[in-house]
Amino acid sequence: xxxxxxxxxxxxxxxxxxxxxPSNAYLTQDAxxxxxxxxxxxxxxxxxxxxxxxxxxxxxxxxxxxxxxxxSSTSTSWLAHAESYTKAMIDxxxxxxxxxxxxxACNDGYLLKNFxxxxxxxxxxxxxxxxxxxxEQLKIPVLREFFGExxxxxxxxxxxxxxxxxxxxxxxxxxxxxxxxxxxxxxxKPGGTITLEFPHLMQLIDHTQFDTVYHEHFSYLSLHTVSCxxxxxxLNICDVEQISTHGGSLRVFGCHANDKPQITPKVESLLAExxxxxxxxxxxxKSFQVEANRVKDDLVDFLIQQKRTGKKVVAYGAAAKGNxxxxxxxxxxxxxxxxxxxxxxxxxKFRPGSHIPILPPSTLVEFNxxxxxxxxxxxxxxxxxxxxxxxxxxxxxxxxxxxxxIS
Numbered sequence: 392x393x394x395x396x397x398x399x400x401x402x403x404x405x406x407x408x409x410x411x412x413p414s415n416a417y418l419t420q421d422a423x424x425x426x427x428x429x430x431x432x433x434x435x436x437x438x439x440x441x442x443x444x445x446x447x448x449x450x451x452x453x454x455x456x457x458x459x460x461x462x463s464s465t466s467t468s469w470l471a472h473a474e475s476y477t478k479a480m481i482d483x484x485x486x487x488x489x490x491x492x493x494x495x496a497c498n499d500g501y502l503l504k505n506f507x508x509x510x511x512x513x514x515x516x517x518x519x520x521x522x523x524x525x526x527e528q529l530k531i532p533v534l535r536e537f538f539g540e541x542x543x544x545x546x547x548x549x550x551x552x553x554x555x556x557x558x559x560x561x562x563x564x565x566x567x568x569x570x571x572x573x574x575x576x577x578x579x580k581p582g583g584t585i586t587l588e589f590p591h592l593m594q595l596i597d598h599t600q601f602d603t604v605y606h607e608h609f610s611y612l613s614l615h616t617v618s619c620x621x622x623x624x625x626l627n628i629c630d631v632e633q634i635s636t637h638g639g640s641l642r643v644f645g646c647h648a649n650d651k652p653q654i655t656p657k658v659e660s661l662l663a664e665x666x667x668x669x670x671x672x673x674x675x676x677k678s679f680q681v682e683a684n685r686v687k688d689d690l691v692d693f694l695i696q697q698k699r700t701g702k703k704v705v706a707y708g709a710a711a712k713g714n715x716x717x718x719x720x721x722x723x724x725x726x727x728x729x730x731x732x733x734x735x736x737x738x739x740k741f742r743p744g745s746h747i748p749i750l751p752p753s754t755l756v757e758f759n760x761x762x763x764x765x766x767x768x769x770x771x772x773x774x775x776x777x778x779x780x781x782x783x784x785x786x787x788x789x790x791x792x793x794x795x796x797i798s
Contacts, residue, residue: 394437395444395568395609396620401435405443405611405676406601406683408432411718412743414605414711419740427743430606432715436676440619442568443592443611443676445604462522463501465734468773470501472636473559477505484555484584486511493546493553493578495538496561500526507531514551516542521736539570543577552580559588560637562617563608572624576647585626585645587617593668594639596675598793601683601719602712602766603638613670614641614661621645630655638769687720690764690791694726702761704789706730707774709737709749713766716791718744727764731755733777756780762797764789 392401410429418427433446463469480486492506497515499522506513507530515533517523523533536542546552556579565571575585590603592613604611618628629652630644641661646652669675697704706713709732717727724747731752732738738751755763755778763781765771768790775788775798790796 392435392447394440394442395566396442396616396623397437397440399437399439401437401444403436403438403673403676404433404680405436406434406604406680408434408601408604408683408715408719411605411715414607414714414743416743417709417737417740417749418743418746423741423746429744432604432606432719434604434611436673438673440616441613441671442616442620443613445606445609447566462525462734462736463498464525466770466773468770469636473502474505476559477502477509480555480586481506481509481511486554488512490554491551491580492555492557493551494557494559495575496558496564497526497531497533498522500529500531502557502559503531504529514546514553538565538574539567540573540577543574546578552578552583554580554583556583556585557587558585560590560640562587562589563610563612566609568610568620569623572620572626575645576624576626579647581647582650583646586642587645588634588636588640588642589617590637591633591639591641592616593665593670596670596679597668598638599679599682599686600638600712600792601679601686602716602792605711605715607711612641613665614643614658615665615670617641617643618658618662622648625649627652627654628658629653631658631661633661636769683719686791686794687716689795690716691720691722691726693789693795694722694764697762698726703758704762704764705755705758705760706747706764706766707752707755707778708732708765708767708770709734709742710767712768714742714744716766717742717747723747729754730766752777759784760786762787762789764791766791768792 411432436443488510492513494503495516497517503513515531516538518537523535526533589612592611625648626645627648628643632642634640706727729748729750737749740749765774788798
């Protein structure tokens with residue numbers, strides 16, 4: 392395999408999580424009787440451009456199926472984040488009724504509905520039918536396609552270039568990151584702005600967030616690498632913000648290189664910090680497997696100990712990151728009998744690989760557990776705030792990443 396960006400041979404492994412099914416391939420009761428498809432889940436690092444990337448096995452159309460079950464609007468904190476972002480961009484860029492906004496991977500309309508409410512023309516691009524339908528029900532126009540250079544040029548030829556092009560938590564999901572970036576350039580108006588949000592590789596390494604590795608995430612990104620990819624496409628990163636979402640993300644602001652943008656000092660400062668933290672040093676990547684194994688082993692030890700002492704332990708959150716952790720640790724219903732999730736699209740189904748049933752949150756009150764393992768650790772506070780009745784019963788809450796914590 393060669394690097395998806397610079398085409399250099401990939402010789403170095405960052406993380407090997409064995410074999411796993413796609414993390415969003417939730418199963419119905421009938422599907423439990425059929426064979427389940429597994430792929431190797433191994434991550435390589437390029438020692439030329441430092442793009443961290445999964446090995447080539449699964450195809451995008453197999454991972455992002457028509458019944459894709461991730462709906463952004465399920466999380467109240469994410470909805471608040473989207474509303475705050477909208478207000479900030481309208482103010483910063485001076486967007487108005489004459490402006491046009493395009494969001495790539497608009498999901499269920501969680502973000503564009505805010506621009507629509509502000510009277511700003513918008514278009515969503517979303518290949519998964521389940522979420523695209525939800526967005527359309529909010530009166531958001533949606534193109535049901537995968538985004539890339541061809542679609543970007545097609546929109547440009549129809550005079551549908553945008554003042555603002557948005558990609559929140561999609562950049563890591565695209566198999567051909569160069570083609571996708573060229574598409575962003577094609578659909579961007581002269582003088583326009585691109586904003587991308589993606590989990591920061593530096594935070595993943597610092598906080599052992601190995602559970603954010605899954606097949607749907609083809610890339611794990613640093614500012615250095617994204618800068619290289621942008622420059623190859625004729626774009627520049629002119630500003631960057633470090634934000635708290637998904638355990639620590641970056642929001643980069645991009646523009647046409649020939650616009651000769653003014654680049655803020657924050658870009659150079661963060662590039663220098665990444666260099667100091669070893670993101671362009673192979674030893675940083677070669678030591679990560681040991682830390683991932685420590686997190687996995689500590690969780691398994693905890694669950695076995697609780698089982699032996701007769702404690703009741705269940706989980707909350709059927710997010711993809713939990714599937715990575717459970718499958719790598721080999722955790723099955725004997726240690727976690729069920730998991731609860733607020734998303735109706737997941738309730739009544741089973742987690743891929745582990746086959747742990749997914750039930751509505753109301754089940755927790757009836758079961759009265761001693762411990763609840765919160766698998767989406769990045770929204771642990773939000774989850775606990777919704778489970779106050781369990782707090783009153785002295786239920787304890789557990790997170791496993793970056794280390795086992797009981798509260």
